[in-house]
Amino acid sequence: MTTRQLDFDACYLAVSARDARFDGRFYTAVTSTGIYCRPICPARTPARKNVRFYRHAAAAEAAGFRPCRRCRPELSPGDPGWDVRADLVGRALRLIDDGVADEHGVAGLAHRLHVTERHLHRLFAAELGTGPLAVARTRRLLLAKQLLTETALPITDVAFAAGFGSVRQFNAAMKESYGFAPGELRKAVGPLAAASRAERTPGAEGAGTAGGADGAPAASSAAAATGLRLRLAFRRPYDAQSVLRFLAARAIPGVEHVTWAGTDASGSGDATGSGEVARYTRAVPGGSITLQPAGDHVRLTVRTADTRQLARIVARCRRLLDLDADPEAVASILGATALAPLVAARPGLRVPGAFDGFEMAVRAVVGQQISVAGARTILGRLAARVGTPAAEGTTEPDGDAAPAVGVLFPGPDRLAGADLGGLGLTTRRVATLTALAEAVAGGEIDLDGADDPAETTARLLRLPGIGPWTANYIALRSLGDPDAWPDGDLVLRKTMARLGIPDGEAERWRPWRAYAALHLWSASAA
Numbered sequence: 001m002t003t004r005q006l007d008f009d010a011c012y013l014a015v016s017a018r019d020a021r022f023d024g025r026f027y028t029a030v031t032s033t034g035i036y037c038r039p040i041c042p043a044r045t046p047a048r049k050n051v052r053f054y055r056h057a058a059a060a061e062a063a064g065f066r067p068c069r070r071c072r073p074e075l076s077p078g079d080p081g082w083d084v085r086a087d088l089v090g091r092a093l094r095l096i097d098d099g100v101a102d103e104h105g106v107a108g109l110a111h112r113l114h115v116t117e118r119h120l121h122r123l124f125a126a127e128l129g130t131g132p133l134a135v136a137r138t139r140r141l142l143l144a145k146q147l148l149t150e151t152a153l154p155i156t157d158v159a160f161a162a163g164f165g166s167v168r169q170f171n172a173a174m175k176e177s178y179g180f181a182p183g184e185l186r187k188a189v190g191p192l193a194a195a196s197r198a199e200r201t202p203g204a205e206g207a208g209t210a211g212g213a214d215g216a217p218a219a220s221s222a223a224a225a226t227g228l229r230l231r232l233a234f235r236r237p238y239d240a241q242s243v244l245r246f247l248a249a250r251a252i253p254g255v256e257h258v259t260w261a262g263t264d265a266s267g268s269g270d271a272t273g274s275g276e277v278a279r280y281t282r283a284v285p286g287g288s289i290t291l292q293p294a295g296d297h298v299r300l301t302v303r304t305a306d307t308r309q310l311a312r313i314v315a316r317c318r319r320l321l322d323l324d325a326d327p328e329a330v331a332s333i334l335g336a337t338a339l340a341p342l343v344a345a346r347p348g349l350r351v352p353g354a355f356d357g358f359e360m361a362v363r364a365v366v367g368q369q370i371s372v373a374g375a376r377t378i379l380g381r382l383a384a385r386v387g388t389p390a391a392e393g394t395t396e397p398d399g400d401a402a403p404a405v406g407v408l409f410p411g412p413d414r415l416a417g418a419d420l421g422g423l424g425l426t427t428r429r430v431a432t433l434t435a436l437a438e439a440v441a442g443g444e445i446d447l448d449g450a451d452d453p454a455e456t457t458a459r460l461l462r463l464p465g466i467g468p469w470t471a472n473y474i475a476l477r478s479l480g481d482p483d484a485w486p487d488g489d490l491v492l493r494k495t496m497a498r499l500g501i502p503d504g505e506a507e508r509w510r511p512w513r514a515y516a517a518l519h520l521w522s523a524s525a526a
Helices: 007-019 057-062 081-085 088-097 100-113 117-128 132-150 156-161 167-178 182-188 190-200 219-227 240-249 307-320 327-334 340-345 358-367 372-386 412-416 427-441 453-461 468-477 491-501 503-509 513-525
Strands: 027-030 035-037 051-054 230-231 255-262 278-284 289-293 297-304
Touching: 027 057, 035 057, 051 057, 057 132, 081 088, 081 358, 088 100, 088 117, 088 132, 088 307, 100 117, 100 132, 132 156, 132 167, 132 182, 132 230, 132 307, 156 167, 156 182, 156 307, 167 182, 219 468, 240 255, 240 278, 240 289, 240 372, 240 513, 278 412, 289 307, 297 307, 327 491, 327 503, 327 513, 340 513, 358 372, 358 427, 358 468, 412 427, 453 468, 491 513, 503 513
Parallel strands: none
Antiparallel strands: 027 035, 027 051, 230 297, 255 278, 278 289, 289 297
16 A cells, blocks of 8 residues: 555544554644644544545655654554565665664665665655655654653763764754754653653663763763663554563573563473563673563663664564564454464464574574574574673673573674584584575675565575575564465474364465464464
């Protein structure tokens, strides 16, 4: 559905009903107020004559509308339609979320996508009603608005954390787009919300505001110690416990772990997922992050001395937990097939993604023909030998007795020249990992979503030691392809046979075969 194809009557009906299924799919702009809102905004439904609908928040802002302070568009989940289409605009939006446009400009974004700037702008204008530069700018502004509202991070640090090059640029953009300066928004939040910020980020109100000599933000010791807490929204239902159990079983020692209240530190106790308090922690450059389900959102806590990677961290956490998925759309297809009992038993089941595409590809290669536990052990050894420290003195937050995370998984440049002997890998597996690292480091394969999933899968299959199962598993988790199907997976075959599901049934699960695989894996584990 493009901007030109938005159905006014259907959109207006969704807004009138405050239908949460459409949250993030479009935005409602009101000409009489100059404000744009989410479809679920609790404000009185505006008259039809005063309404305009936009596919993306950037298009609404480019038309001169400001985000609503009541429904807060910055909290919208992403539009799941782009993952299904996996076209060039969808891949560009993923890279923009990952900060590519902030770091390299639109020229760098177009280069990653192997198109010209002009062609990219033309596609954005047709699909979204505005260009990629405006989309990147709106993303920065909305993240800044969330930081100003939900955290006590100093305004100077907010500017750089959101991706702006300077505080002056940040102030100018806020005034131009929203009509007020960052400080005015912070004051307008009021004493109650300010107290809430202080409660969520204890001690951070006293953080310094001065920037470094090079114009970058000074490290905020309070933010690094206590963490910045942000809300990550999703569409209901959301089976968070299943995602966390999946991640726990595969957690790389030293890099990540999952904990539950009442279970052992590895998260491998007898957790059932009912009423549990669970959290996922992993090392990131300069510190660590923690993700914890909290009712209608996932709470992200970032502890780092350098907040400039915050936008990228947010985007990757959303992909890791598959927060932008549309469970209703998945259930409408899978629920009408032989998988109906499984879909009914686990509503809101998601496909765990990847925080880093290359890391996930290495996991897939190492996991070939060995157990999940065996792969986890080898990956822990690999990370300990080749990985790098996340930060000095990294410890588990809140004084937890769980194993500390403090190792960054090695990137392709580092792994390509590493000695992988003595880790428990076969000679053939070492050769495959080296070839994979060299291909990614050399730009032949992009595992962060810039290329078409089918083309990336074809390139992976050309590497020695990578077959259809490995390539499709990488597509399922690294590339976020909702229709990826790990053909030949032994557990899938056995589970389908046990349930009396013929092989040909998988064709009926398109374009959600990745979700079908998770339902079958979950049924096998149960």
